Amino acid sequence: MGKCCKCNRRLLCMCLLPCMMTGHLLVYVMVSIFVTISYTPPKINVHYIAPGISSNSSALASHPLGPFWNLRLEDSALWNQLQHAWDRQHNPILRGNTTGVTGKPRVKLLSEIEEECLSDCMSHKCSVPRMDDINSLPEQMRAFIRSMHCREYPLLINQPDICKRNNISFGLEGPMLLMAIKSQVGNFENRQAIRETWGRSGLVKGESNKKGLLVYTVFLLGRQDSSTGPHPDLKNLLDLENQKYGDILQWDFRDTFFNLTLKDLLFWNWLEEYCPTAIFVFKGDDDVFVRTGALLDYLHKQWEEHNLWKAYTNETSMNLFVGDVINNAMPNREPSTKYYIPERFYKGVYPSYAGGGGVVYTVSLALRLKEMSEKVRLFPIDDVYLGMCLHRLGISPSHHPGFLTFDLPATHRNNPCSYSSVLLVHRRTPKQMLTLWKQIQNLSQC
Template identity: 75%
Template sequence: MGKCCKCNGRLLCMCLLPCMMTGHLLIYIMVTIFVTISYTPSKIPIHYIAPGISANSGALASHPLSPFWKLHLDHSSLWNQLQHSLDRHYNPILQGNTSGTLRKPIAKLPTPIRDECLSGCASHKCSKPSQYDVNNIPEQMRLFVRSMHCRSYRMLINQPNMCKRNKTKSGLDYPMLLMAIKSQVGNFENRQAIRETWGRSGFVKGEANKKGGFVRTVFLLGRQDSSTGPHPDLKNFLDLENQKHRDILQWDFRDSFYNLTLKDLLFWRWLKQYCPTAIFIFKGDDDVFVRTGALLDYLSKHWEEHKLRRAITNETHMDLFVGDVISNAMPNRDPSAKYYIPESFYRGAYPTYAGGGGVVYSRSLALRLIEVSTKVCLFPIDDVYLGMCLERLGLSPSHHPGFLTFDLPETDRGNPCAYKSVLLVHRRSPKEMLTLWHKLQDMNSKC
């Protein structure tokens, strides 16, 4: 009888042991889940670091402290939808490829996204993106939406020899500064005033160290916009101007405010093919005034510093991007405003960007902008689009107080000495450019 009890006890223990172990395991799992849910780790600030950058100095484009490219961009707006699809397409994790290259060709993307965001096309083949109502937005914005996927346009006027070196051993004929001025067909007076003043091609002396550098100037034009009203055909006048000065670049797209972004994209491609030796690029409007000699002093200093740094670190990139920086800007929702952006097209804040009156950036950064622009859908405001591309590279523009996008105080505009610390001022008419140019010639001796 005793032996039977002992056997029954052992059998009971053997039966209960797995149940007890399973119970303990379930309790452990539940406690672990509870702790995991209740634990909130401290937030770590996100810093995008661009390849080749070793320090955050005023000479280089700075690193943004917070990301503009958010995963939770609103899906109810057209640009946000297209950009999300583009981000997913170029995301190496989602593509299952850690090398950063794409396994799937673009042709495998959904047809609307492939057609609307990734393809280049001739201007006559453009059509509005699918499932987007363009009837309730102004005509200029409507035209942009219908062609925002188009990035390839025929070149009407080219200057393939603009930056070719002469048969001299001197490096002075290398463009230290290539000035790319956004103009329109009818702005003949603006272009001529720039040629006679701050935009002269050739060797330009610096103001402080007299070292200076070789400067080349080109004017970026689209096709004359006939949609804004009846205008005389200026093609013959433009041809005569180009035969005389050989500084016009023109593409076959409608030249409007919302198409200024195209001038950046097409100019970058031209730069890569025809002027890869330019060290710095100035991009500006044809109604600004630039103290070119002072700007060359500023750029020469950074170029010398870069050469010293390169000799020590073998660093090849110089990610300089300088201008009048605008932060925390929001889209203008007033339909009558020049910069109007409807909420159905774009939602969210703008990235930090530099005012489009004029900016300066390095050639190495321009070449990187060419590549990154393929991953950013076109945006109708060109300086904001540049800010988007910089954010994609993990950079922010550097502010310089000498870039006066919003002009001097009215009481100082006629005083030459007030321009002593100015590199760029906006705006000036052709007559004002010529007058100011002559006034500033003896500024150093008078001030």
């Protein structure tokens, strides 16, 4: 009898066990559904309208608000229309389609019509791209739209051998770092202060690594913009400066704020032809201050780590891009600012990008950016355009807290020890550069 009861209990347990497991599963599913339905994702607000605070601010949203590269055509925005046409043209699936779905010859793409006008870039006779209400836009935007299809301008001053100087005597193939500084014809004082301080060419020692590394500096110039008013003729002075220092690169285009993007494109072309053996490029403005020794220490460490891992990963190229990274930026819609981008020209958010005061990237990446730029329409804000090209390459810019493109707090600017963790700081006059350069030589005592 006892054995029979035990068997019945065991049989009952075996029958009830699946029911209990099913019940538990049902409860788990119901709870999960309830949590999912009741969950409200956190609202992400826009904290930044370009230009403004950088990504190291705790108030800044850390995730993109929406996709930068929108596949849906924005009919009312000129840049989006032009880029959409190029995206279709460079799409390998659509590129071979010479007829529409109905078998009729397809309509000529806007980008193809635009190509017919490239020969008129210098004379500005080309009327493409067209915009109905272009006359209602600020002059700098009108000028950009009229010439945004032009990408080739002749070199007025070149330095074809700058990256070959002293290489043999130093036993090096090329420089460790090429400083490419965006300047203007009249900024003689800025260029001279840079030459005497952080932009010296030659063997430069790091702060912790005392081994000398080869550094060369070039200044990127367009021609004086006559539309901003009468300017004294500084050509002879510029020629004398170039004869003495041999570090000027000048192209025949108007040197305006919206044409800074051209300096990137034209510099990449020059880099590929005349200095492909350099390892890193620093691209910055002529009013920044750089702790060159500390920057070289950082880059030398990055390069050594890359070479160490290269043997294991077979990754020959290094895609380093470092600066003060800005996320979730929206175009500035205030017409009174120089950063103004009207909705009629561009719709959408900006990709992650590094503030244009100064960035560092590898030459191998620069050459990839050059290739990608041929598929990305020119944009009037140069650092945003760099972010667009990086986005298309699938590369994210790396944030470094030492790149202070929005300066130190006012209470710390006059304290030399405040610069002990800084690689770059923006907005310094030539006099301030000279003073600060002397002060940071004793940072080891801080």
